[in-house]
Amino acid sequence: MTEPTKDRTLLVTGIGELVTHDPAHGASGVLTDAALVVSGGRVAWTGPAAQAPATDDRLDVEGRCVIPGFVDSHSHVVFAGDRSAEFAARMAGEPYTGGGIATTVAATRAASDDVLRDGARRLVAEMRAQGTTTVEIKSGYGQDVATEERMLRLARELTDETTFLGAHTVPAEAAHDRRAYLDLVTGPMLAACAPHARWVDVFCEPAAPTAFDADESREVLAAGIRAGLLPRVHGNQLGPGPGVRLAVEVGAASVDHCTHLTGDDVAALAGSSTVATLLPAVEFSTRSPYPDARALLDAGVAVALATDCNPGSCYSSSMPFVVALAVREMGMTPLEAVRAATAGGAAALRCDDVGTLEPGARADLVVLDAPSHVHLAYRPGVPIVRTVLRGGRPVA
Ligand SMILES: [Zn+2]
Numbered sequence: 001m002t003e004p005t006k007d008r009t010l011l012v013t014g015i016g017e018l019v020t021h022d023p024a025h026g027a028s029g030v031l032t033d034a035a036l037v038v039s040g041g042r043v044a045w046t047g048p049a050a051q052a053p054a055t056d057d058r059l060d061v062e063g064r065c066v067i068p069g070f071v072d073s074h075s076h077v078v079f080a081g082d083r084s085a086e087f088a089a090r091m092a093g094e095p096y097t098g099g100g101i102a103t104t105v106a107a108t109r110a111a112s113d114d115v116l117r118d119g120a121r122r123l124v125a126e127m128r129a130q131g132t133t134t135v136e137i138k139s140g141y142g143q144d145v146a147t148e149e150r151m152l153r154l155a156r157e158l159t160d161e162t163t164f165l166g167a168h169t170v171p172a173e174a175a176h177d178r179r180a181y182l183d184l185v186t187g188p189m190l191a192a193c194a195p196h197a198r199w200v201d202v203f204c205e206p207a208a209p210t211a212f213d214a215d216e217s218r219e220v221l222a223a224g225i226r227a228g229l230l231p232r233v234h235g236n237q238l239g240p241g242p243g244v245r246l247a248v249e250v251g252a253a254s255v256d257h258c259t260h261l262t263g264d265d266v267a268a269l270a271g272s273s274t275v276a277t278l279l280p281a282v283e284f285s286t287r288s289p290y291p292d293a294r295a296l297l298d299a300g301v302a303v304a305l306a307t308d309c310n311p312g313s314c315y316s317s318s319m320p321f322v323v324a325l326a327v328r329e330m331g332m333t334p335l336e337a338v339r340a341a342t343a344g345g346a347a348a349l350r351c352d353d354v355g356t357l358e359p360g361a362r363a364d365l366v367v368l369d370a371p372s373h374v375h376l377a378y379r380p381g382v383p384i385v386r387t388v389l390r391g392g393r394p395v396a
Pocket of ligand 1: 074
Protein backbone atom coordinates (compact mmCIF):
# COMPACT_ATOMS: atom_id res chain seq x y z
CA MET A 1 0.00 0.00 0.00
CA THR A 2 1.01 3.64 -0.38
CA GLU A 3 1.74 5.37 2.90
CA PRO A 4 -0.82 8.09 3.46
CA THR A 5 0.48 11.57 4.12
CA LYS A 6 -1.38 14.35 5.90
CA ASP A 7 -2.75 15.54 2.57
CA ARG A 8 -3.75 12.20 1.08
CA THR A 9 -6.91 10.31 1.90
CA LEU A 10 -6.94 6.53 2.29
CA LEU A 11 -9.85 4.17 1.67
CA VAL A 12 -9.71 0.92 3.62
CA THR A 13 -12.19 -1.26 1.78
CA GLY A 14 -13.23 -4.88 1.40
CA ILE A 15 -13.84 -5.01 5.16
CA GLY A 16 -15.87 -8.18 5.83
CA GLU A 17 -16.71 -6.99 9.35
CA LEU A 18 -15.99 -3.51 10.74
CA VAL A 19 -16.26 -3.06 14.52
CA THR A 20 -16.69 0.70 15.05
CA HIS A 21 -18.45 1.08 18.46
CA ASP A 22 -20.24 3.94 16.66
CA PRO A 23 -23.88 4.14 17.83
CA ALA A 24 -24.73 5.61 14.42
CA HIS A 25 -24.33 2.02 13.18
CA GLY A 26 -26.82 0.50 15.64
CA ALA A 27 -26.43 -0.94 19.13
CA SER A 28 -23.61 -3.29 18.07
CA GLY A 29 -21.70 -0.66 16.09
CA VAL A 30 -20.73 -3.47 13.69
CA LEU A 31 -20.96 -3.16 9.89
CA THR A 32 -20.47 -5.84 7.24
CA ASP A 33 -19.16 -5.32 3.69
CA ALA A 34 -17.83 -2.01 4.90
CA ALA A 35 -15.23 0.63 4.19
CA LEU A 36 -13.48 3.34 6.17
CA VAL A 37 -11.85 6.58 5.04
CA VAL A 38 -8.75 8.01 6.75
CA SER A 39 -7.95 11.70 6.33
CA GLY A 40 -5.31 13.64 8.23
CA GLY A 41 -4.61 10.60 10.43
CA ARG A 42 -8.23 10.42 11.58
CA VAL A 43 -11.32 8.44 10.67
CA ALA A 44 -13.30 10.60 8.25
CA TRP A 45 -16.08 8.20 7.24
CA THR A 46 -17.35 4.65 7.78
CA GLY A 47 -20.17 2.90 5.93
CA PRO A 48 -21.11 0.35 3.29
CA ALA A 49 -18.25 -0.29 0.87
CA ALA A 50 -20.58 0.31 -2.06
CA GLN A 51 -21.16 3.90 -0.86
CA ALA A 52 -17.53 4.81 -0.16
CA PRO A 53 -16.35 8.20 -1.43
CA ALA A 54 -13.38 8.61 -3.77
CA THR A 55 -9.94 8.81 -2.11
CA ASP A 56 -6.29 9.21 -3.14
CA ASP A 57 -5.12 5.81 -1.88
CA ARG A 58 -6.75 2.45 -1.33
CA LEU A 59 -6.15 -0.60 0.89
CA ASP A 60 -8.31 -3.65 0.12
CA VAL A 61 -8.37 -6.03 3.11
CA GLU A 62 -10.17 -8.73 1.09
CA GLY A 63 -12.99 -9.63 3.46
CA ARG A 64 -11.04 -9.47 6.70
CA CYS A 65 -12.27 -7.99 10.00
CA VAL A 66 -11.17 -4.52 11.17
CA ILE A 67 -11.42 -3.43 14.80
CA PRO A 68 -10.19 -0.34 16.68
CA GLY A 69 -6.61 -0.55 17.97
CA PHE A 70 -6.40 -1.97 21.48
CA VAL A 71 -6.00 0.50 24.36
CA ASP A 72 -3.90 -1.22 27.02
CA SER A 73 -4.60 1.04 29.99
CA HIS A 74 -2.45 -0.80 32.55
CA SER A 75 1.19 -1.86 32.15
CA HIS A 76 4.49 -1.87 34.00
CA VAL A 77 6.91 -2.35 31.09
CA VAL A 78 9.87 -0.30 32.38
CA PHE A 79 11.89 -2.72 34.52
CA ALA A 80 14.96 -4.92 34.65
CA GLY A 81 15.52 -8.47 35.81
CA ASP A 82 13.82 -11.82 35.32
CA ARG A 83 11.32 -13.53 37.62
CA SER A 84 10.62 -16.72 35.71
CA ALA A 85 11.87 -18.79 38.67
CA GLU A 86 9.24 -17.13 40.88
CA PHE A 87 6.59 -18.03 38.29
CA ALA A 88 7.76 -21.64 38.23
CA ALA A 89 7.61 -21.78 42.04
CA ARG A 90 4.10 -20.36 42.01
CA MET A 91 2.99 -22.95 39.47
CA ALA A 92 4.48 -25.57 41.81
CA GLY A 93 2.13 -24.40 44.54
CA GLU A 94 3.53 -21.31 46.26
CA PRO A 95 0.86 -18.55 46.64
CA TYR A 96 1.25 -15.08 45.07
CA THR A 97 1.71 -12.39 47.73
CA GLY A 98 3.15 -9.45 45.77
CA GLY A 99 6.38 -9.74 47.77
CA GLY A 100 8.51 -10.58 44.73
CA ILE A 101 8.33 -6.94 43.60
CA ALA A 102 11.45 -6.34 45.73
CA THR A 103 13.42 -8.45 43.24
CA THR A 104 12.42 -6.17 40.38
CA VAL A 105 13.05 -3.02 42.44
CA ALA A 106 16.64 -4.10 43.11
CA ALA A 107 17.30 -4.96 39.44
CA THR A 108 15.64 -1.78 38.16
CA ARG A 109 17.59 0.50 40.50
CA ALA A 110 20.83 -1.14 39.30
CA ALA A 111 19.98 -0.93 35.57
CA SER A 112 21.20 1.81 33.22
CA ASP A 113 18.79 4.02 31.27
CA ASP A 114 19.76 2.13 28.10
CA VAL A 115 18.86 -1.25 29.59
CA LEU A 116 15.50 0.04 30.86
CA ARG A 117 14.76 1.83 27.57
CA ASP A 118 15.61 -1.20 25.43
CA GLY A 119 13.43 -3.48 27.54
CA ALA A 120 10.43 -1.15 27.45
CA ARG A 121 10.80 -0.55 23.70
CA ARG A 122 10.90 -4.26 23.03
CA LEU A 123 7.71 -4.80 25.02
CA VAL A 124 5.88 -1.88 23.38
CA ALA A 125 6.90 -3.23 19.95
CA GLU A 126 5.54 -6.61 21.02
CA MET A 127 2.27 -4.90 22.03
CA ARG A 128 2.05 -3.04 18.70
CA ALA A 129 2.50 -6.29 16.78
CA GLN A 130 -0.50 -7.65 18.71
CA GLY A 131 -2.71 -4.67 17.90
CA THR A 132 -2.15 -2.27 20.79
CA THR A 133 -2.06 1.35 19.59
CA THR A 134 -2.34 3.14 22.97
CA VAL A 135 -0.48 2.01 26.08
CA GLU A 136 -0.27 3.30 29.64
CA ILE A 137 3.00 2.76 31.52
CA LYS A 138 3.55 3.04 35.27
CA SER A 139 6.55 3.68 37.47
CA GLY A 140 6.77 1.77 40.75
CA TYR A 141 9.92 -0.35 40.54
CA GLY A 142 12.22 2.45 41.68
CA GLN A 143 10.72 3.37 45.02
CA ASP A 144 13.43 5.99 45.39
CA VAL A 145 13.37 9.50 43.93
CA ALA A 146 16.02 9.02 41.24
CA THR A 147 14.75 5.70 39.88
CA GLU A 148 11.07 6.65 39.91
CA GLU A 149 11.95 9.82 37.98
CA ARG A 150 14.05 7.81 35.53
CA MET A 151 11.28 5.27 34.94
CA LEU A 152 8.75 7.98 34.12
CA ARG A 153 11.15 9.92 31.92
CA LEU A 154 11.82 6.75 29.91
CA ALA A 155 8.10 5.82 29.81
CA ARG A 156 7.34 9.29 28.41
CA GLU A 157 9.53 8.51 25.42
CA LEU A 158 6.99 5.81 24.54
CA THR A 159 3.59 7.21 25.56
CA ASP A 160 1.78 10.26 26.94
CA GLU A 161 -0.13 7.98 29.32
CA THR A 162 2.38 7.75 32.15
CA THR A 163 1.50 7.01 35.77
CA PHE A 164 3.41 7.80 38.96
CA LEU A 165 3.18 4.70 41.17
CA GLY A 166 5.76 5.44 43.85
CA ALA A 167 3.20 3.91 46.23
CA HIS A 168 3.42 0.48 44.58
CA THR A 169 4.83 -1.14 47.73
CA VAL A 170 6.79 0.04 50.76
CA PRO A 171 10.41 -0.87 49.93
CA ALA A 172 12.25 -3.19 52.31
CA GLU A 173 14.54 -0.45 53.63
CA ALA A 174 11.49 1.61 54.71
CA ALA A 175 9.49 -1.25 56.27
CA HIS A 176 10.30 -0.01 59.79
CA ASP A 177 9.05 3.53 59.00
CA ARG A 178 6.06 3.63 56.64
CA ARG A 179 5.43 7.25 57.62
CA ALA A 180 8.80 8.31 56.27
CA TYR A 181 8.14 6.49 52.99
CA LEU A 182 4.73 8.16 52.60
CA ASP A 183 6.37 11.53 53.22
CA LEU A 184 8.91 10.74 50.50
CA VAL A 185 6.26 9.58 47.99
CA THR A 186 3.99 12.59 48.60
CA GLY A 187 6.92 15.05 48.82
CA PRO A 188 10.23 14.96 46.94
CA MET A 189 9.41 11.86 44.85
CA LEU A 190 6.13 13.33 43.63
CA ALA A 191 7.83 16.65 42.88
CA ALA A 192 10.48 14.90 40.75
CA CYS A 193 7.99 12.64 38.96
CA ALA A 194 4.97 14.89 38.34
CA PRO A 195 6.53 16.66 35.30
CA HIS A 196 6.75 13.28 33.50
CA ALA A 197 3.38 11.88 34.59
CA ARG A 198 -0.30 12.35 33.75
CA TRP A 199 -1.65 10.00 36.43
CA VAL A 200 -1.08 9.11 40.09
CA ASP A 201 -1.78 5.56 41.27
CA VAL A 202 -1.54 3.58 44.52
CA PHE A 203 -1.65 -0.13 45.41
CA CYS A 204 -4.52 0.03 47.93
CA GLU A 205 -4.53 -3.48 49.38
CA PRO A 206 -4.58 -3.67 53.20
CA ALA A 207 -4.41 -7.48 52.95
CA ALA A 208 -0.82 -7.18 51.64
CA PRO A 209 1.62 -5.95 54.32
CA THR A 210 3.80 -4.10 51.80
CA ALA A 211 0.86 -2.30 50.13
CA PHE A 212 -1.23 0.61 51.44
CA ASP A 213 -4.42 0.97 53.49
CA ALA A 214 -7.30 3.33 52.70
CA ASP A 215 -5.98 6.33 54.65
CA GLU A 216 -2.47 6.00 53.25
CA SER A 217 -3.84 5.58 49.73
CA ARG A 218 -6.13 8.60 50.08
CA GLU A 219 -3.13 10.68 51.17
CA VAL A 220 -1.05 9.57 48.16
CA LEU A 221 -3.85 10.33 45.70
CA ALA A 222 -4.62 13.71 47.30
CA ALA A 223 -0.98 14.76 47.02
CA GLY A 224 -0.91 13.69 43.37
CA ILE A 225 -4.10 15.60 42.61
CA ARG A 226 -2.62 18.72 44.24
CA ALA A 227 0.39 18.31 41.92
CA GLY A 228 -1.92 18.29 38.90
CA LEU A 229 -2.11 14.52 38.33
CA LEU A 230 -5.30 12.52 37.75
CA PRO A 231 -6.07 9.60 40.10
CA ARG A 232 -6.35 5.86 39.39
CA VAL A 233 -6.16 2.96 41.84
CA HIS A 234 -4.93 -0.64 42.10
CA GLY A 235 -7.58 -2.21 44.32
CA ASN A 236 -9.40 -5.36 45.44
CA GLN A 237 -6.87 -7.72 43.86
CA LEU A 238 -5.91 -10.03 46.70
CA GLY A 239 -9.08 -9.76 48.78
CA PRO A 240 -12.07 -7.54 49.53
CA GLY A 241 -10.97 -4.06 50.57
CA PRO A 242 -11.43 -0.32 50.39
CA GLY A 243 -9.84 0.28 46.95
CA VAL A 244 -13.04 0.50 44.91
CA ARG A 245 -14.80 2.80 47.36
CA LEU A 246 -11.73 5.05 47.57
CA ALA A 247 -11.50 5.21 43.78
CA VAL A 248 -15.14 6.27 43.52
CA GLU A 249 -14.71 8.75 46.40
CA VAL A 250 -11.83 10.58 44.69
CA GLY A 251 -13.36 10.39 41.20
CA ALA A 252 -10.61 8.10 39.87
CA ALA A 253 -10.75 7.38 36.15
CA SER A 254 -10.30 3.67 36.89
CA VAL A 255 -9.92 1.09 39.61
CA ASP A 256 -7.85 -1.82 38.40
CA HIS A 257 -8.03 -5.55 39.24
CA CYS A 258 -11.50 -5.67 40.94
CA THR A 259 -11.00 -9.37 41.56
CA HIS A 260 -12.80 -9.39 44.93
CA LEU A 261 -15.90 -7.17 44.93
CA THR A 262 -18.89 -6.94 47.27
CA GLY A 263 -22.37 -6.02 46.08
CA ASP A 264 -21.78 -2.55 47.57
CA ASP A 265 -18.60 -2.17 45.51
CA VAL A 266 -20.48 -3.03 42.31
CA ALA A 267 -23.28 -0.60 43.22
CA ALA A 268 -20.78 2.17 43.99
CA LEU A 269 -19.09 1.67 40.60
CA ALA A 270 -22.45 1.59 38.80
CA GLY A 271 -23.30 5.01 40.19
CA SER A 272 -19.94 6.54 39.30
CA SER A 273 -17.76 7.60 36.37
CA THR A 274 -15.00 5.22 37.53
CA VAL A 275 -14.17 2.41 35.09
CA ALA A 276 -13.59 -1.12 36.44
CA THR A 277 -10.45 -2.35 34.69
CA LEU A 278 -10.14 -6.14 34.71
CA LEU A 279 -6.76 -7.82 34.24
CA PRO A 280 -7.59 -11.50 33.74
CA ALA A 281 -4.11 -12.43 32.51
CA VAL A 282 -3.02 -11.77 36.11
CA GLU A 283 -5.51 -14.29 37.44
CA PHE A 284 -4.36 -16.71 34.72
CA SER A 285 -0.69 -16.21 35.62
CA THR A 286 -1.21 -16.38 39.38
CA ARG A 287 -3.79 -19.20 39.17
CA SER A 288 -6.35 -17.09 41.02
CA PRO A 289 -10.14 -16.76 40.72
CA TYR A 290 -11.28 -14.39 37.96
CA PRO A 291 -13.24 -11.16 38.56
CA ASP A 292 -17.02 -11.31 38.14
CA ALA A 293 -17.23 -9.40 34.87
CA ARG A 294 -20.86 -10.37 34.36
CA ALA A 295 -21.95 -8.80 37.66
CA LEU A 296 -20.22 -5.56 36.65
CA LEU A 297 -21.61 -5.47 33.11
CA ASP A 298 -25.11 -6.44 34.21
CA ALA A 299 -25.05 -3.61 36.79
CA GLY A 300 -24.12 -1.12 34.07
CA VAL A 301 -20.53 -0.55 35.21
CA ALA A 302 -18.08 0.64 32.51
CA VAL A 303 -15.55 -2.20 32.11
CA ALA A 304 -12.07 -2.12 30.58
CA LEU A 305 -9.65 -4.95 29.87
CA ALA A 306 -5.87 -4.51 30.03
CA THR A 307 -2.79 -6.71 30.27
CA ASP A 308 -1.03 -5.46 33.46
CA CYS A 309 2.13 -6.58 31.62
CA ASN A 310 4.76 -6.82 34.38
CA PRO A 311 7.56 -9.20 35.33
CA GLY A 312 5.85 -10.63 38.43
CA SER A 313 2.15 -11.37 38.29
CA CYS A 314 1.64 -11.37 34.50
CA TYR A 315 4.35 -11.26 31.88
CA SER A 316 2.03 -11.12 28.86
CA SER A 317 1.79 -8.14 26.51
CA SER A 318 -1.08 -9.64 24.51
CA MET A 319 -4.47 -7.96 24.36
CA PRO A 320 -5.81 -10.75 22.09
CA PHE A 321 -4.94 -13.20 24.87
CA VAL A 322 -6.76 -10.98 27.39
CA VAL A 323 -9.83 -10.89 25.12
CA ALA A 324 -9.77 -14.69 24.85
CA LEU A 325 -9.57 -15.03 28.65
CA ALA A 326 -12.40 -12.53 29.15
CA VAL A 327 -14.64 -14.61 26.90
CA ARG A 328 -13.58 -18.07 28.07
CA GLU A 329 -13.13 -17.40 31.79
CA MET A 330 -15.31 -14.38 32.63
CA GLY A 331 -18.40 -14.93 30.49
CA MET A 332 -18.05 -11.80 28.38
CA THR A 333 -19.31 -11.99 24.80
CA PRO A 334 -16.58 -11.52 22.18
CA LEU A 335 -18.01 -8.09 21.29
CA GLU A 336 -18.16 -7.03 24.97
CA ALA A 337 -14.55 -8.11 25.35
CA VAL A 338 -13.36 -6.24 22.24
CA ARG A 339 -15.26 -3.16 23.37
CA ALA A 340 -13.71 -3.34 26.86
CA ALA A 341 -10.23 -3.78 25.33
CA THR A 342 -10.65 -0.72 23.08
CA ALA A 343 -13.35 1.82 24.06
CA GLY A 344 -13.20 0.63 27.68
CA GLY A 345 -9.46 1.23 27.89
CA ALA A 346 -9.93 4.66 26.34
CA ALA A 347 -12.53 5.53 29.00
CA ALA A 348 -10.17 4.28 31.70
CA LEU A 349 -7.59 6.76 30.38
CA ARG A 350 -10.16 9.51 29.74
CA CYS A 351 -9.09 9.61 26.10
CA ASP A 352 -12.01 10.51 23.85
CA ASP A 353 -10.34 10.09 20.46
CA VAL A 354 -9.11 6.48 20.58
CA GLY A 355 -10.78 3.11 21.18
CA THR A 356 -13.51 3.61 18.57
CA LEU A 357 -13.68 4.05 14.81
CA GLU A 358 -16.17 6.90 14.86
CA PRO A 359 -15.55 9.85 12.54
CA GLY A 360 -13.03 12.16 14.24
CA ALA A 361 -11.25 9.36 16.12
CA ARG A 362 -7.55 8.78 15.51
CA ALA A 363 -7.23 6.22 12.71
CA ASP A 364 -5.89 3.46 14.98
CA LEU A 365 -7.10 0.19 13.56
CA VAL A 366 -6.25 -3.48 13.43
CA VAL A 367 -6.82 -5.74 10.44
CA LEU A 368 -7.36 -9.29 11.66
CA ASP A 369 -6.42 -12.26 9.51
CA ALA A 370 -9.96 -13.50 10.19
CA PRO A 371 -13.49 -12.74 9.01
CA SER A 372 -14.82 -11.62 12.42
CA HIS A 373 -13.77 -10.34 15.82
CA VAL A 374 -14.99 -13.62 17.35
CA HIS A 375 -11.76 -15.22 16.10
CA LEU A 376 -9.82 -13.31 18.80
CA ALA A 377 -11.40 -15.67 21.34
CA TYR A 378 -12.09 -18.61 19.01
CA ARG A 379 -8.39 -18.91 18.02
CA PRO A 380 -6.52 -18.24 21.30
CA GLY A 381 -2.76 -18.00 21.04
CA VAL A 382 -2.81 -17.66 17.25
CA PRO A 383 -1.20 -14.50 15.78
CA ILE A 384 -4.22 -13.26 13.79
CA VAL A 385 -3.27 -9.55 13.93
CA ARG A 386 -2.26 -8.90 10.31
CA THR A 387 -1.83 -5.12 9.98
CA VAL A 388 -1.87 -2.30 12.54
CA LEU A 389 -2.42 1.35 11.58
CA ARG A 390 -1.83 4.14 14.08
CA GLY A 391 -2.94 7.59 13.02
CA GLY A 392 -3.53 6.02 9.60
CA ARG A 393 0.08 4.85 9.25
CA PRO A 394 1.23 1.23 9.36
CA VAL A 395 3.12 0.42 12.57
CA ALA A 396 2.97 -3.39 12.42
ZN1 LIG B 1 -0.48 -3.14 38.00
